[in-house]
Amino acid sequence: MNIVLKQRSILPGFGLTLGFTLAYLSVIALIPLFGLFLRTAELTWGQFWATVTDARVLAAYRLSFGASLIAATVNVLFGAIVAWVLVRYRFPGRRVVDALIDLPFALPTAVAGISLTAVYAHTGWIGQYLQPLNIKVAFAPLGVVVALTFIGLPFVVRTLQPVLEDVDPEVEEAAANLGASRPQAIWRVILPELWPVLLTGFALAFARALGEYGSIVFISGNMPMRTEIVPLLMVMKLEQFDYAGATAIAVVMLLASFTLLLAINLLQWWSGQRHSGLGS
Secondary structure (H helix, E strand, O other): OOOOOOOOOOOOOHHHHHHHHHHHHHHHHHHHHHHHHHHHOOOOHHHHHHHHOOHHHHHHHHHHHHHHHHHHHHHHHHHHHHHHHHHHOOOOOHHHHHHHOOHHHHOOHHHHHHHHHHHHOOOOOOHHHHHHHOOOOOOOHHHHHHHHHHHHHHHHHHHHHHHHHHOOHHHHHHHHHOOOOHHHHHHHHHHHHHHHHHHHHHHHHHHHHHOOOOOHHHHOOOOOOOOOOHHHHHHHHHHOOOHHHHHHHHHHHHHHHHHHHHHHHHHHHHHHHHHHHHHO
């Protein structure tokens, strides 16, 4: 009879560290989320449905999700260019530009909101030139997109940079030697390597934008049915001691965000599998 002995891990303490990890995640994430659903259960289905389908709430959903998607898409497009320039080129002041990318990480969101409002208001440095063109940024939905783009850019750039640094420039040179033009080399050689990480950057920027509050409440003007975001509605309900209503809206946001992020991660996984299959 053959006896198969279980091979012990080279790294000790797996059981202890796994237990700590599960306990930490439970305390930080799982238990609060469970409490969210538990508090929502105080409502009947009719009350829950009336709360989350109210016209004012639906308008806030459209603005929050729509502006987040637009901002994340813009950040993917221009963040990829910024990351490419920082990795591929050496120029005076490069380190300063690279450090400025992290500014939204360190800057308090309220400061960001006040700064953007001052710049894009009709009397601001940029807003005064947009006013004659009938382009309104501050106290308009466009201002929400601008604020979300500002706070989401570092997530895309910092996600792309390590991958771009690992892409050997000689691969591009080889493609050029084989007759590929610059756009063809980027589309057929570079982009397949970046596609999964682009989706990751998009997901991070989208998730960050969806939960943003501090910078938006200043530049949006918080006008009901027009520039009011979902986090603000939840805060207002909490101030009115409507805890069940606030958690009901939060549950919808949680489920919608989880569904979108799951779809993006599945698409990322599919892209990675397809790329590895083509590579083999």
